[in-house]
Amino acid sequence: MNLAQVLFYLMAFIATASAVFVAATKNLVRSIFMFFITLFALAGLYVLALADFVAITQIVIYVGGILVLILFAFMLSGKETLNTIGELRSKFISINKLPALLLAGLFLVVLLNMIFKLDADNLGWVKKAQVTHNMILPNSSMTENIGINLMTKYLLPFEAISVLLMVALVGAAHLSRKGRSA
């Protein structure tokens, strides 16, 4: 195994183990901080896949933005509320969990099916890209590539997202205004 593979398995393990902890723990605040580790391991995996721009964007948006905002909401809610949520008793198998179990099980079936049917070493589109040299090398610059593609090939989705964000901003401004008469 070379260094890249060792790093891949290490970060994959950290990502999955911390994600399991996030889902399983009763201590909600700790699970948020554990989610931070999951996101970091994911960023590392992105770097290994030569998507360094995506990796850093993930840290800026998820760690610096979303995670901090979630924590903010937690801190406004107080420790007692959090403890009552944490103490909700739940059996491992109950009728409430049936939809979730069903969904997870079906998803597992789909994933396993994919893994067994897919011949990952001989994918058609990968071979084609190798022949035509249409691929990213470790020393090629990613930012220009992403910028040019966003402004040409993917302009419509890009603009649609910006309109969506604008709508969200207007909505947030409307909700936070002091209501004159409800």
Added chain:
Amino acid sequence: MNFYITYFIIAIGLFGFSALFALFGVYAERKVSAFIQDRLGPTETGKYGSLQTFADILKMLQKELITPAAADKLLFILAPAIIFIAVYLGFAALPWGPGLVPAKLNLGLYYVFAIISIETLGILMAGWGSNNKFAILGAMRSAAQIISYEIPAGFAIISVVMIAQTLNLQDIAAQQGILANETTKFAGFWDVSSIGGFFAWNVFRAPHLLVAFVIYFIASLAESNRAPFDIPEAESELVAGFHTEYTGLRFALVFLAEYSMMFLVSMVGVILFLGAWNTPLPNIGPVHLATWTTGAGWGIIWIAIKTLTLVGIQMWIRWTLPRFRVDQLMTLCWKVLTPLAFACMLISGVWRLWLM
């Protein structure tokens, strides 16, 4: 294998530098504050009190590490480490001279911007872990402030990136002097590619960046929780904010992070706006001052002088201006700095298209 050893040496060197700088910074802060308030400051320990911070750090090392009984122990212990590591990681991408950069990242600037934002998480961790109302109030104020001020700082940075056309900090640095590959124009009309000096700095290449620099500087004060934006640790109302419960070495780590952060944000400001490691002296006719004073050694000297000047201005501001109230702080950020930063970004685009 050799370059791994070099990496370790550089990493340890940077750590040693930030620790030394914190020692020097605390001493300087005391002397500067004493001068501004017409006092003497530390005088007893060593000549002119110069050993005062060493004595302080010795005292802190000996102190007991107290963990409050009701604290979330894991978060409480980990928080100072995360706060410091977030700042320390930022140093990895900063260039010190031509060819002297710990990690040549083509996304260097974006990386520094991202890694600094992790500090917020450490502060929230400390606030929550302490299980203390002052700590949690301080942490929440700090988070609100840092998230808000990231926006004007980000747009001020983007207006530089639009002029520089790269996120690589070393390339941004090289553009602002006689080592530039492209033609550099002072204020958009006078070709200074071979003259260099302060004429080629970003703030003079495109004068609207002067406004962007001021915006960035104000925002960087807020991001490093320095006065007049130090409401997270407002001692008159919150005891000491998010680090109320910390003692001994952990408290020292929080302070180390604060002073490293001051140096880091100043250094990023110098690299982006004030010519990085380039000399301020221009070539005048046959007197090639810029050529004589450019090089790896000179680079370190220039960037250190410029950065320390900015750190000095941070201290000067801290001991001159009173603390902002929360609403004033938010008004300044959202109603003054953010629109101005947007305007800077717009002018940058126009400038790049028509004047460069």
